[in-house]
Amino acid sequence: xxxxxxxxxxxxxxxxxxxxxxxxxxxxxxxxxxxxxxxxxxxxxxxxxxxxxxxxxxxxxxxxxxxxxxxxxxxxxxxxxxxxxxxxxxxxxxxxxxxxxxxxxxxxxxxxxxxxxxxxxxxxxxxxxxxxxxxxxxxxxxxxxxxxxxxxxxxxxxxxxxxxxxxxxxxxxxxxxxxxxxxxxxxxxxxxxxxxxxxxxxxxxxxxxxxxxxxxxxxxxxxxxxxxxxxxxxxxxx
Amino acid sequence: xxxxxxxxxxxxxxxxxxxxxxxxxxxxxxxxxxxxxxxxxxxxxxxxxxxxxxxxxxxxxxxxxxxxxxxxxxxxxxxxxxxxxxxxxxxxxxxxxxxxxxxxxxxxxxxxxxxxxxxxxxxxxxxxxxxxxxxxxxxxxxxxxxxxxxxxxxxxxxxxxxxxxxxxxxxxxxxxxxxxxxxxxxxxxxxxxxxxxxxxxxxxxxxxxxxxxxxxxxxxxxxxxxxxxxxxxxxxxxxxxxxxxxxxxxxxxxxxxxxxxxxxxxxxxxxxxxxxxxxxxxxxxxxxxxxxxxxxxxxxxxxxxxxxxxxxxxxxxxxxxxxxxxxxxxxxxxxxxxxxxxxxxxxxxxxxxxxxxxxxxxxxxxxxxxxxxxxxxxxxxxxxxxxxxxxxxxxxxxxxxxxxxxxxxxxxxxxxxxxxxxxxxxxxxxxxxxxxxxxxxxxxxxxxxxxxxxxxxxxxxxxxxxxxxxxxxxxxxxxxxxxxxxxxxxxxxxxxxxxxxxxxxxxxxxxxxxxxxxxxxxxxxxxxxxxxxxxxxxxxxxxxxxx
Numbered sequence: 001x002x003x004x005x006x007x008x009x010x011x012x013x014x015x016x017x018x019x020x021x022x023x024x025x026x027x028x029x030x031x032x033x034x035x036x037x038x039x040x041x042x043x044x045x046x047x048x049x050x051x052x053x054x055x056x057x058x059x060x061x062x063x064x065x066x067x068x069x070x071x072x073x074x075x076x077x078x079x080x081x082x083x084x085x086x087x088x089x090x091x092x093x094x095x096x097x098x099x100x101x102x103x104x105x106x107x108x109x110x111x112x113x114x115x116x117x118x119x120x121x122x123x124x125x126x127x128x129x130x131x132x133x134x135x136x137x138x139x140x141x142x143x144x145x146x147x148x149x150x151x152x153x154x155x156x157x158x159x160x161x162x163x164x165x166x167x168x169x170x171x172x173x174x175x176x177x178x179x180x181x182x183x184x185x186x187x188x189x190x191x192x193x194x195x196x197x198x199x200x201x202x203x204x205x206x207x208x209x210x211x212x213x214x215x216x217x218x219x220x221x222x223x224x225x226x227x228x229x230x231x232x233x234x235x236x237x238x
Numbered sequence: 239x240x241x242x243x244x245x246x247x248x249x250x251x252x253x254x255x256x257x258x259x260x261x262x263x264x265x266x267x268x269x270x271x272x273x274x275x276x277x278x279x280x281x282x283x284x285x286x287x288x289x290x291x292x293x294x295x296x297x298x299x300x301x302x303x304x305x306x307x308x309x310x311x312x313x314x315x316x317x318x319x320x321x322x323x324x325x326x327x328x329x330x331x332x333x334x335x336x337x338x339x340x341x342x343x344x345x346x347x348x349x350x351x352x353x354x355x356x357x358x359x360x361x362x363x364x365x366x367x368x369x370x371x372x373x374x375x376x377x378x379x380x381x382x383x384x385x386x387x388x389x390x391x392x393x394x395x396x397x398x399x400x401x402x403x404x405x406x407x408x409x410x411x412x413x414x415x416x417x418x419x420x421x422x423x424x425x426x427x428x429x430x431x432x433x434x435x436x437x438x439x440x441x442x443x444x445x446x447x448x449x450x451x452x453x454x455x456x457x458x459x460x461x462x463x464x465x466x467x468x469x470x471x472x473x474x475x476x477x478x479x480x481x482x483x484x485x486x487x488x489x490x491x492x493x494x495x496x497x498x499x500x501x502x503x504x505x506x507x508x509x510x511x512x513x514x515x516x517x518x519x520x521x522x523x524x525x526x527x528x529x530x531x532x533x534x535x536x537x538x539x540x541x542x543x544x545x546x547x548x549x550x551x552x553x554x555x556x557x558x559x560x561x562x563x564x565x566x567x568x569x570x571x572x573x574x575x576x577x578x579x580x581x582x583x584x585x586x587x588x589x590x591x592x593x594x595x596x597x598x599x600x601x602x603x604x605x606x607x608x609x610x611x612x613x614x615x616x617x618x619x620x621x622x623x624x625x626x627x628x629x630x631x632x633x634x635x636x637x638x639x640x641x642x643x644x645x646x647x648x649x650x651x652x653x654x655x656x657x658x659x660x661x662x663x664x665x666x667x668x669x670x671x672x673x674x675x676x677x678x679x680x681x682x683x684x685x686x687x688x689x690x691x692x693x694x695x696x697x698x699x700x701x702x703x704x705x706x707x708x709x710x711x712x713x714x715x716x717x718x719x720x721x722x723x724x725x726x727x728x729x730x731x732x733x734x735x736x737x738x739x740x741x742x743x744x745x746x747x748x749x750x751x752x753x754x755x756x757x758x759x760x761x762x763x764x765x766x767x768x769x770x771x772x773x774x775x776x777x778x779x780x781x782x783x784x785x
Contacts (some may be wrong), residue, residue, distance in 0.1 A: 024346035049453035170470035
């Protein structure tokens with residue numbers, strides 16, 4: 001079990017507690033623990049949510065090994081790599097924002113929050129460019145999908161089966177699309193965090209929303225860390 | 239102030255503290271949200287019941303005369319979807335769990351009251367989407383959405399139904415999340431893990447399934463909707479996809495979902511039986527841990543729904559064996575409840591009658607589950623009425639009996655009023671008789687080979703089908719009765735004392751109905767759960783000085 005002791009009895013600091021302490025919690029520590037624990041559990045549900053997709057990917061990758069390789073190779077890995085770097089930087093700025101709150105450095109906190117959001121927007125912009133390329137190449141699954149005469153890497157005499165490649169692209173769009181949706185939600189959360197930070201709500205004692213929002217942001221980054229090799233890098237060897 | 243006077247001045251409580259629509263629709267009080275859920279799931283229960291009624295009426299005669307085949311397909315589909323996703327899954331957790339868990343552990347509210355309200359709104363949005371889907375044509379895929387029928391062939395509202403259930407899933411996830419954090423972080427001083435009521439333990443196990451299982455059905459429905467809208471090929475064998483993958487993903491949630499329905503009911507029974515036997519529960523830790531064991535094993539058995547779907551024979555063997563393993567913790571519970579009653583001072587009040595009903599029906603449902611876990615027998619009875627009877631014994635005989643038992647047990651606490659005991663006992667009896675009359679013939683029908691999901695059947699099955707339809711009518715009366723006398727009691731019932739059953743548990747130590755923050759002062763727990771020996775002999779104080 002995560003905790004062996006039940007909630008702490010009403011503390012002697014009750015008379016000076018922060019205005020952010022909600023009525024049904026006894027102490028700020030209890031409230032902070034509950035909030036971050038809640039986010040961890042939410043992230044567990046997210047793991048299962050993306051897990052269904054990773055499971056589907058694994059099965060079709062094994063079934064249609066070469067076709068997936070050919071389809072993966074058609075995606076611009078440079079854009080993907082840039083996006084990976086952008087997201088890693090954004091995770092750093094999230095940590096810096098929390099650190100800024102902890103040492104009461106308002107400039108660092110607000111600057112880092114703004115940077116995080118700029119990185120997030122940059123990610124979505126690059127993603128949009130990638131989608132546009134795929135659209136123009138007729139690689140979007142559906143009526144106008146086309147993947148004719150694309151050789152399978154390592155087997156120049158064999159062409160990829162367009163139907164099987166279409167499954168790859170379906171998974172590519174659903175996985176990256178849901179990831180991008182999570183980024184959009186993250187930007188919404190960070191807009192709210194920025195407003196709160198601007199109003200001076202966060203102190204070294206109380207910055208739970210930053211920590212909880214940060215957990216979410218890191219999780220979305222980690223999903224990308226798995227998506228990037230699976231979708232972009234599976235057949236890049238010479 | 240008025241407590242010392244004999245005059246019937248109503249004490250302030252969560253019901254009379256504020257009035258008006260906004261005080262309900264914007265409440266963050268877990269008790270009020272529980273009542274919002276109670277009203278909404280009752281509404282869907284009767285919608286689902288209405289579909290069941292039409293199904294049973296159609297099956298009164300061998301010919302398809304009341305409805306056409308297409309309509310019949312929609313009826314059983316929507317019966318299943320409404321009952322599973324809009325009644326059974328939220329039933330006990332969102333109503334009784336929501337109301338009771340914070341009080342049982344001595345907290346003022348759930349950890350996230352606003353998220354609790356959000357989850358009710360998600361449920362309502364999902365419910366409106368589902369109603370819209372039903373009113374504009376409905377869906378005919380069976381509640382299971384099997385591909386490629388649902389993605390490529392059905393010409394009904396699959397996308398609408400899929401999205402409705404997707405949204406309702408988030409409601410369920412948020413409830414589970416709230417419960418887990420609440421149990422971990424909000425317990426009153428002295429409320430240790432091994433003093434938690436078993437109702438809380440079983441909800442804890444349920445929440446784990448809601449948290450880890452529901453996201454998988456969510457993503458599966460996303461894939462079904464995308465596949466149907468865009469013909470991606472993920473589940474369509476014509477396009478290179480694998481329909482079995484859909485079944486794996488679907489049952490990965492939908493089998494554990496059965497335990498979302500039955501575990502809370504087991505928690506209710508674990509509260510009722512010690513109270514009306516006036517004895518400490520037998521084997522507290524085994525009952526508590528068997529809930530967790532059911533939650534864990536429940537995740538490892540899903541492919542027993544696919545024995546005839548063409549999975550590998552070795553996988554089938556393993557899944558058959560694992561399916562048997564779920565029987566162990568289930569049996570631990572049944573034996574412990576029975577042992578609790580042994581030499582107890584048993585009172586046959588209405589909640590106890592429902593608990594008896596649960597024991598009998600759940601045991602029947604569980605044992606026939608073993609038939610179905612056995613590969614050979616499963617091949618014989620797959621997709622027959624045997625399966626229908628089996629899971630109704632679990633979900634209606636088990637889960638709904640527990641739900642009704644719990645409502646009767648805690649109704650004085652929830653409403654502050656007493657219901658008419660005689661009528662309640664009669665209703666319990668009617669439900670038990672009606673249920674068996676409805677579903678026992680279906681075991682025989684299934685064993686004789688009547689397939690499920692057909693609107694016509696050979697004439698030789700008619701007698702058993704007529705019995706079943708007659709039973710459904712009795713059952714319907716049994717379900718209407720509690721609704722009538724509960725509503726009646728709210729206006730005309732006698733005021734309930736704080737602890738009408740002399741039950742253990744923190745929820746009985748606060749007033750009926752409780753105040754908004756549940757307790758006047760934060761309780762400190764110094765006794766073990768189910769200390770009925772101490773309550774009945776009045777030795778409570780000495781007991782915890784010694785212990």
